[in-house]
Ligand SMILES: Nc1ncnc2c1ncn2[C@@H]1O[C@H](COP(=O)(O)OP(=O)(O)O)[C@@H](O)[C@H]1O
């Protein structure tokens with residue numbers, strides 16, 4: 111059986127700077143994979159490349175066995191199957207929470223307003239934003255923004271959800287509510303690939319953890335093994351540093 | 359006074375209460391306070407009164423007064439100049455409605471990405487370079503006299519029309535740059551987010567980027583309107599009988615310049631309220647923007 115998402119020997123540079131240097135790993139259906147690694151190790155770049163927001167230099171990314179980085183791919187069709195949420199939630203400031211959620215389905219998928227609204231209200235309700243439906247992004251908290259951004263990404267029923275350090279821009283007391291949402295999604299079997307600095311959360315929720323170093327996957331293991339007995343000195347070093355910074 | 363209210367003029371939700379234009383002007387005067395008010399009045403009287411006396415007592419004042427501020431000539435030239443001024447207003451309104459549209463199209467053409475759109479981008483760049491590079495008065499002369507002289511079938515033949523086209527082309531080139539700065543000011547991540555939802559490039563612009571961009575530049579656009587209102591007077595170089603041209607005709611006939619003052623008064627009557635309104639609007643806009651929670 112092929113994996114849901116296959117990253118194969120992916121290369122990407124910005125100018126002289128090599129960011130992804132032969133990265134490979136898989137994400138199976140219903141699996142939650144966490145990407146950890148020092149900042150600058152290419153986590154965000156990889157996620158952007160998977161959603162075809164940035165082109166690869168070499169290598170391939172396969173979704174259900176089909177290469178989505180091939181030249182003749184319909185990028186918009188891929189983006190509808192893959193959801194992504196960014197660190198700085200990026201809700202559209204001129205639209206209400208509801209309209210933020212329905213913009214994609216209505217314009218990209220041609221869903222009519224009524225059913226898009228109904229679906230958005232239901233999802234927002236489920237993630238505790240039932241009373242913020244009509245609010246504008248600058249009138250709600252960062253945590254609420256980020257939860258709304260997750261709902262927005264879920265509106266198209268993505269087959270896989272990419273999350274890029276979705277709690278890093280939040281005040282500490284708001285982190286929990288967003289992690290709660292991700293935990294619920296994991297519980298429902300959502301396939302997810304997430305870059306995170308929340309090691310405790312990764313240990314809890316991930317099926318596998320990939321440690322990235324200099325554009326490669328240096329270590330790919332279940333959380334108990336990667337956090338308990340890392341095989342590489344680099345991984346151990348990184349974990350020590352994170353631990354010293356009080357992030358575990 | 360009781361405990362300090364963190365937002366004295368705010369509604370419970372934190373939004374600034376909407377102040378009408380007149381209310382806020384009155385507020386401004388009230389805030390100056392009584393003592394400050396007296397000082398302001400006295401210094402204003404001294405300053406302007408002094409200036410007035412200086413002018414009135416200058417040796418040539420009686421002659422200047424008769425030539426520029428003659429009540430009889432004022433009355434006599436008023437109807438014709440006013441008649442011409444309606445043409446200025448007409449030009450102003452038509453171009454004010456056209457410019458934002460043309461400019462937006464140019465700005466959008468220029469911000470399309472990808473190699474396929476290169477020719478469109480190039481076209482937009484050439485357009486802005488050319489029409490920003492030619493002085494407006496020259497452009498009005500070239501189009502206003504040039505195109506009617508070509509006498510092309512199916513094209514309007516009036517100088518007024520082509521003068522207005524010149525005005526629109528030139529102002530649209532500037533306004534397109536204003537839009538573009540507004541588009542550039544929208545964070546790149548907003549574009550990524552829109553594309554990530556599966557929206558096409560055009561949909562991303564239309565639904566995610568442009569609404570923010572336009573909101574960013576409304577104050578700048580309004581200032582352009584103020585200067586457009588004055589530049590419609592340049593149409594006079596075509597001999598079109600607008601306010602300035604009518605004033606000129608009167609002067610040639612009577613050797614009296616009061617008609618120019620009439621024209622100036624008419625333009626001021628329009629531009630002062632307009633400028634006050636724009637200033638008020640921009641200040642309100644700034645206040646609203648600084649009132650966000652995040
Ligand atoms: N658009 C870009 N242009 C140039 N360099 C970039 C760009 N995006 C990312 N980089 C560089 O790529 C490297 C990896 O960045 P990133 O993928 O954001 O890492 P991470 O998310 O792991 O912190 C960084 O050194 C960053 O400076």
Ligand SMILES: [Mg+2]
Nearest residue numbers: 153154155275
């Ligand atoms: Mg990152």
